[in-house]
Amino acid sequence: MKITSRFTVAVHTLLAIHTFEGSDKTTSEFLAASVNVNPVVIRRILQSLKAAGMVEVRAGSGGAHIAKPLEDITLYDVYRAVDCVEGELFHFHEHPNPDCPVGRNVHALLDGRLAAAQTAMENELRRTTLKDLADELPAA
Amino acid sequence: MKITSRFTVAVHTLLAIHTFEGSDKTTSEFLAASVNVNPVVIRRILQSLKAAGMVEVRAGSGGAHIAKPLEDITLYDVYRAVDCVEGELFHFHEHPNPDCPVGRNVHALLDGRLAAAQTAMENELRRTTLKDLADELPAA
DNA sequence: TTTCGTTGTAATAATTGACATTACAGGATG
DNA sequence: CATCCTGTAATGTCAATTATTACAACGAAA
Numbered sequence: 001m002k003i004t005s006r007f008t009v010a011v012h013t014l015l016a017i018h019t020f021e022g023s024d025k026t027t028s029e030f031l032a033a034s035v036n037v038n039p040v041v042i043r044r045i046l047q048s049l050k051a052a053g054m055v056e057v058r059a060g061s062g063g064a065h066i067a068k069p070l071e072d073i074t075l076y077d078v079y080r081a082v083d084c085v086e087g088e089l090f091h092f093h094e095h096p097n098p099d100c101p102v103g104r105n106v107h108a109l110l111d112g113r114l115a116a117a118q119t120a121m122e123n124e125l126r127r128t129t130l131k132d133l134a135d136e137l138p139a140a
Numbered sequence: 141m142k143i144t145s146r147f148t149v150a151v152h153t154l155l156a157i158h159t160f161e162g163s164d165k166t167t168s169e170f171l172a173a174s175v176n177v178n179p180v181v182i183r184r185i186l187q188s189l190k191a192a193g194m195v196e197v198r199a200g201s202g203g204a205h206i207a208k209p210l211e212d213i214t215l216y217d218v219y220r221a222v223d224c225v226e227g228e229l230f231h232f233h234e235h236p237n238p239d240c241p242v243g244r245n246v247h248a249l250l251d252g253r254l255a256a257a258q259t260a261m262e263n264e265l266r267r268t269t270l271k272d273l274a275d276e277l278p279a280a
Numbered sequence: 281t282t283t284c285g286t287t288g289t290a291a292t293a294a295t296t297g298a299c300a301t302t303a304c305a306g307g308a309t310g
Numbered sequence: 311c312a313t314c315c316t317g318t319a320a321t322g323t324c325a326a327t328t329a330t331t332a333c334a335a336c337g338a339a340a
Contacts, residue, residue: 001224001297002231003141004327008250009233015249016242027286034240035233038329043287060337062286075253084141089261091142091298093149093175100174101278102156109155109276110148113215113268121229121261128253136249138241141326144298167315178300183316200308202315231327 006082009035010045011075011133017055017064018134027062045082052081070134076125089118146222149175150185151215151273157195157204158274167202185222192221210271219265229258 016034017026024030028046032039046064049055054077056067079085092110096103156174157166164170168186172179186204189195194217196207219225232250236243 001141001144002226003229005231005233006327008230008246008254011250012233012236012242012246015246016240019242029286034237034243036235036237036243037233040289040330041328043289047288057287058337059287059335060285061339062337075257086142089143090148091145093145093152093177095176096152097174097176100156102152102159103174103176105277106148106152106155109273110151113265114148117215117261117264120264121257124257124260125253133249137245146298169315179316180301180318181299183318187317197316198308199306199316200314202308 003084004082006045006048007079007084009037009041010049010078010082011130013042013045013064014049014054014066014070014073014078014130015133015137018066018070018130019137021063021065025062026064028064031064048082049078052077054078054081069131071129071131073130074126075128075130076122078130079122079125085118088114089121090114143224144222146185146188147219147224149177149181150189150218150222151270153182153185153204154189154194154206154210154213154218154270155273155277158206158210158270159277161203161205165202166204168204171204188222189218192217194218194221210274211269213270214266215268215270216262216265218270219262225258228254229261230254 012035013031016031020026020030028039028042032042035042046055046057050057050067054066054068054073055064057064092107096106098104152175153171156171160166160170168179168182172182175182186195186197190197190207194206194208194213195204197204232247236246238244
């Protein structure tokens with residue numbers, strides 16, 4: 001099982017807007033060409049990013065723009081914005097047998113550990129900002 | 141997107157074998173009753189655990205047994221054994237536009253960071269052994 | 281104000297993976 | 311050899327992802 005590509009597509013999209021706004025009209029179609037997905041996919045992701053206050057999208061005239069300094073957007077923020085993982089990363093089998101001492105307790109035993117693992121991953125995503133990435137991009 | 145429940149089912153299964161072998165015949169059907177899944181699911185997971193040297197399963201006579209000290213089995217080992225995540229946790233969009241400076245470079249920019257996040261999660265799983273869990277189980 | 285390019289969003293389909301379930305051949309043991 | 315089991319293939323269902331078409335609403339410019 002993999003985390004949906006919405007996440008990497010969203011990061012890609014933000015970097016592309018940053019790179020091209022000013023020189024090009026960053027429409028969903030333009031962005032879709034860089035990412036190589038359907039423009040509708042980009043529009044939906046832009047909606048999520050807009051809801052998170054990261055971009056501004058103009059309805060009629062077209063074009064998306066960065067609405068927040070890149071150094072204030074971490075990979076974790078994007079990950080959250082596009083909702084890659086609803087709630088828990090690990091999937092529990094729902095109905096262990098309550099009449100079994102193991103079944104009755106697995107959930108409690110594991111929950112904390114699994115949450116810690118997920119948090120460790122998420123904290124690692126917090127360490128990178130989009131500015132870090134933009135700075136490493138060769139000049140357009 | 142969630143990581144398959146095979147992982148938590150496998151941990152549950154190992155703990156159940158540990159708890160009941162000696163007092164009960166730990167057949168796939170018996171274990172399935174504790175976890176509350178189909179016995180075939182258990183048999184398939186037992187195959188993975190056997191391949192990883194964690195259990196021994198007897199073909200004709202029935203019953204699974206722990207084949208390795210619980211303190212030598214970490215959550216990470218189980219996670220690996222059942223192959224929750226084939227390779228990379230994060231899913232990349234496969235064909236970004238190579239003619240775009242962003243498309244050409246996103247992969248390289250992100251790969252290291254995403255791998256670090258995944259590793260952080262996996263390292264956290266290494267911190268818990270099945271013995272830790274078994275010790276916290278109320279006596280059968 | 282009409283036109284034109286874009287966004288926002290619904291509807292639909294294709295694809296994929298998980299999990300359940302049935303079925304049965306082939307061990308092991310009394 | 312009769313009886314439990316395991317090992318595994320085949321099939322079905324369900325949910326989530328992504329692609330794609332279609333179109334109403336919107337904004338700016340002619």
